[in-house]
Each structure stands twice: as structure tokens, then as C-alpha cells.
Amino acid sequence: MRVLVTGAAGFIGSNIVKYLESKSIDTVLFDNFSHSNYYNILDANGEVICGDVTDKNFYQSIPEVDAVIHEAAITDTTLADDAKMVEVNYNGFLNVFNFCIKKNIPLVYASSAGVYGKADKKMSEQEKTIPHNTYAYSKYLCDCWSRKYVKVNKTPPIIGLRYFNVYGPQEVHKNKSASMIYQLYKQMSRGKRPRIFKFGEQKRDFIYVKDVARITAEAINSKKSVISNVGTGRSRSFNDIIAILNKLLKKEYKPDYIDNPYQKVYQDYTEADTTILNQFLGTKAEYSLEDGVRDYLENYLCYDQ
Numbered sequence: 001m002r003v004l005v006t007g008a009a010g011f012i013g014s015n016i017v018k019y020l021e022s023k024s025i026d027t028v029l030f031d032n033f034s035h036s037n038y039y040n041i042l043d044a045n046g047e048v049i050c051g052d053v054t055d056k057n058f059y060q061s062i063p064e065v066d067a068v069i070h071e072a073a074i075t076d077t078t079l080a081d082d083a084k085m086v087e088v089n090y091n092g093f094l095n096v097f098n099f100c101i102k103k104n105i106p107l108v109y110a111s112s113a114g115v116y117g118k119a120d121k122k123m124s125e126q127e128k129t130i131p132h133n134t135y136a137y138s139k140y141l142c143d144c145w146s147r148k149y150v151k152v153n154k155t156p157p158i159i160g161l162r163y164f165n166v167y168g169p170q171e172v173h174k175n176k177s178a179s180m181i182y183q184l185y186k187q188m189s190r191g192k193r194p195r196i197f198k199f200g201e202q203k204r205d206f207i208y209v210k211d212v213a214r215i216t217a218e219a220i221n222s223k224k225s226v227i228s229n230v231g232t233g234r235s236r237s238f239n240d241i242i243a244i245l246n247k248l249l250k251k252e253y254k255p256d257y258i259d260n261p262y263q264k265v266y267q268d269y270t271e272a273d274t275t276i277l278n279q280f281l282g283t284k285a286e287y288s289l290e291d292g293v294r295d296y297l298e299n300y301l302c303y304d305q
């Protein structure tokens with residue numbers, strides 16, 4: 001079996017490639033290297049193709065593959081260029097989507113919990129979504145398109161995965177868009193008090209990238225189309241992260257609380273309803289926040305001083 005991974009040199013894409021290759025699945029790595037780190041794929045065995053998913057003829061460079069995992073996107077949610085965001089994230093998605101339809105091969109693509117906007121209860125796939133920024137809107141468009149298309153056409157399985165807050169190795173190139181776990185670790189490991197928005201009780205469903213990579217890779221075996229959340233189902237506060245990091249680093253830093261300038265559009269709370277993930281895709285996250293952060297620190301971040 002050979003799987004095309006777009007966005008393969010990015011954070012999640014490169015972890016997916018690693019997971020697939022560990023299961024002896026051949027890979028083709030596609031990326032335009034606009035927001036990536038080639039170090040992430042130094043050990044990969046698959047063919048590397050430098051190309052752009054917005055190029056309508058991108059498929060001409062692709063060898064025969066049996067499935068596609070589409071991760072390529074602009075992931076900096078603060079990018080002010082709306083046209084570019086929608087072009088890459090939605091038009092790029094449509095190109096990949098049409099490629100899979102034409103070849104009759106399964107597509108697993110990265111959507112986002114961002115589509116839900118602000119919420120005060122668990123986020124469920126059946127509920128109305130109100131994206132609060134153009135990034136989230138671009139993912140919303142992908143979900144709307146695939147839902148409508150599979151309803152009226154016979155298609156190969158199309159699996160949309162709404163990732164929640166992913167953290168873990170190979171995210172360093174994301175800078176300010178990297179996870180809260182990485183940002184807080186960076187401050188605390190350099191002797192600084194961790195800075196968070198007042199008063200640290202914002203809650204997110206943090207999921208370790210090793211779970212995300214496994215769940216995404218396994219989703220290519222789904223027989224039916226679906227849109228599923230990918231989260232742990234348990235939301236944790238920023239104060240919790242600081243407590244976990246303090247324990248692992250043997251420190252006692254008190255948070256430095258600052259005002260949140262993005263309050264209007266800020267997701268104070270994300271938590272995945274995991275019913276579809278558990279029952280339809282038959283899987284779940286295995287790492288608790290404590291286990292994931294420990295693995296991340298002990299096996300990866302300790303080398304990033």
C-alpha cells in the first residue's frame with residue numbers, strides 16, 4: 001500500500017509519515033515547503049515531491065497511490081490575507097478531493113475544531129458550526145463541501161477529521177502557532193514565569209500528536225465517509241499545563257496573568273464529543289495530558305535547549 005501525504009514536512013504530516021512508515025506502509029511526501037521544517041522528514045523513506053496543492057495540475061506529479069491524507073494548509077490563524085487562506089485551504093482541498101474522486105481512492109483530510117467557534121459544552125459533529133476566523137471558515141467550507149458531495153454521489157470513503165488542540169514533537173517551526181504546551185515549556189525551561197491570559201482557566205482539549213498520527217493513518221481503512229472529532233474528550237486548563245510542566249521540570253513557577261486582546265474571537269473552551277470517533281472509527285486517544293507532555297519533554301524537548 002502507498003499513501004500520499006500532503007503537508008508532509010509540517011508538524012502533523014511528518015508525524016503521520018513516521019507512523020505509516022513504522023507500519024511498513026509506503027509514503028509519498030508532498031509539500032511546497034512554505035511553512036515546514038525539512039528536518040521533520042530527514043529520516044523518511046518515501047519519495048518527496050515539492051509542489052503546491054493549489055496547482056490544478058498538481059496530480060500530474062503524483063505516482064500511483066492507494067489513499068491520500070491531506071494535511072497541507074495555511075495554519076497560522078492570524079494571517080490577515082483572507083484570499084490566500086481560502087485559496088490554499090479550500091481550493092487546495094478541492095483539488096485533492098477531485099483527485100481522489102477521479103482515482104476512486106479514500107481521502108482523509110484535516111479539518112479543525114476551529115469550525116465550532118465559541119461553545120460552552122462538548123462539541124458535537126451534528127451541531128451548527130459558527131467559525132470565528134477565516135482559517136476556521138476555510139475548514140468549514142471543506143466540511144460543507146464533502147458532506148454535500150457524499151450525500152448525492154457515490155464516492156470512495158471521505159473522512160474529515162476535526163483535530164482539537166494538537167501538541168508534540170516536530171512543531172517547533174510553527175513558532176507563535178505552536179501549541180500552548182510548547183510555548184509554556186519554552187518560557188519555563190528558560191527560567192521565565194509562564195505568561196497566560198487571565199486567569200488561566202481557559203480549557204482546551206489537548207491531544208498528543210502521536211494519537212493524532214495513528215488515528216489519521218488508521219482512518220484510511222474506514223469503509224464509509226464521515227466527519228469526526230479527534231480529541232481526547234477531556235478539556236484541561238492552561239493552569240493544568242503549568243502544573244504538569246512545573247512537576248516535570250521540578251520548578252514552582254507562578255503564572256504571570258495578562259489581558260487577552262483576542263477575547264471576542266477566542267475559544268475559551270474546546271472539548272470534543274468523541275462518540276463518532278469511538279463508535280464509528282472505533283478508536284480513541286490513548287495519551288492523557290500528563291502522559292503526552294511527559295513523553296514530549298523526556299524524549300524530544302530535552303534536546304531543544
Ligand SMILES: NC(=O)c1ccc[n+]([C@@H]2O[C@H](COP(=O)([O-])OP(=O)(O)OC[C@H]3O[C@@H](n4cnc5c(N)ncnc54)[C@H](O)[C@@H]3O)[C@@H](O)[C@H]2O)c1
Binds near residue numbers: 030036051052073
Ligand atoms: N496543529 C493543530 O493543533 C491543528 C488543529 C486543527 C487542525 N489542524 C490541521 O492539521 C493540518 C496540519 O497542521 P500542522 O499543525 O501540521 O501545520 P503545519 O503548518 O506544520 O503544516 C502544514 C504543511 O502544509 C504545507 N503547505 C502549506 N501550504 C501548502 C500548499 N499550498 N501546497 C503544499 N503544501 C502546503 C506547509 O509547508 C506545511 O508543511 C492542517 O490542515 C491544519 O489546518 C491542525
